[in-house]
Amino acid sequence: MVQLITGKRKEDYMNQYSFQSFFSFDISPFVQVCAFEKGEYIFQESSLPESLYYMVEGKAKLYVTHKNGKVSLINFITSPSFMGEVELLNAQKYTKGIQAVTKTVCFSIPYNACKQKLLADSVFLRELCLFLGNKMTQTTNRFSQTQAYPLENRLAAFILMSSDDNFYKEKHTEISEYLGVSYRHLLHTFAHFCQSNMIRKSNKGYEIIDRQKLQELAREV
Template sequence: MKEIDNEPLMQQLISESGYADKFSADVIKHTRLFQVAAGDYIVREGSLPGWLFWLARGRTKLYVTLANGRVSLVDFFSAPCFIGEIEVLDETHPSRAVQAIESCWCLALPVKQCRSLLINDAQFLRHACLGLVRKNFRNIVTSTRNQAFPLVNRLAAFILLTQHDNVYKEKHTQVAEYLGVTYRHLLYVFAQFSAEGVISKQKAGYLILNRGALMRLAQEMEPGITLPGY
């Protein structure tokens, strides 16, 4: 992750993403611009974030390390949304790892300098709470789908959600846990997709050969669903 000094681009992202509307206070003068390459971390687990991030462009994933040392995939964030708002509201909250799926652009406020301003800004608090409600609802929907739909549909949507440049390369163990299936069942469906010419196993992961087929399977769960690349 690196800070970028590009005022025209920052102003463009502020306008495009509705950033300024999330605050009643004047935060633009404190705002910085960061670019995060695919695979880099926006927040590292266990370290108190020094910034409140507004994801203006891109997609990220959230991880948590459990007491037994297992790393679990928890959620996905797509622009626009806050990252690190819980840590602003609660300094004792343990941070979780947030990693970029693709190249991301973030607007950021220094927490130490702006915490008092933020926690006394009713407009920010309202939008932060609404964002947390949406994230919680998304987790409920994911849990419900895990019980209601076959793995073939859920995996199709998951591949489209997490792919980068048409290549999928998530860890099978974490994906099986996230989707609530056995490792063996997950491999069986990957083999099915490969046999049908939907994906192809590569050294770096799986190359998507038929995005349309994956999208049709995903839309059986939610007809109006939109995923990256569509």
């Protein structure tokens, strides 16, 4: 269940992340601060989004379900990050699914409260353009890394990025597609990481044993 953070704690979050600086008008009356628990949906897939979110703490995953029932992981979203910005600009009507991977805290601005103010605010639009430009660059870099770096480097970086409380638990089928490798190759690399005592298989998924080794591999990417 989504928790709302109110009162002084809301003010503290606004000040800590300088959220007011993103706007030329007073945004505080329109903003809610929301906390999502791990596994909760920020956006249900194919829904009509009602709010623009700005994630300031936590991680989430963006996915899409195809007509044949296959689920594809599109990207991991890490803070700070806007969510629902494409829908705000009317470039996309229905949202893809976004699910919290860790406990996640977001600023939420309901569209019906001030959509026209947002779209007319040059300060906010500049922030949004910078975010979209960085997002495009990151996507391009990820695809180029698929060709330029071995799987063990990219997998180490992915495990560190997607883990929660020192545990990694993602579906191998989705991750092999996301990383652009065969299922067999992915399993072989996980086995190598376990044999090298970097991770250990458990009932919860994989526990990170040697974070430093993983970081050394990830730094190559």
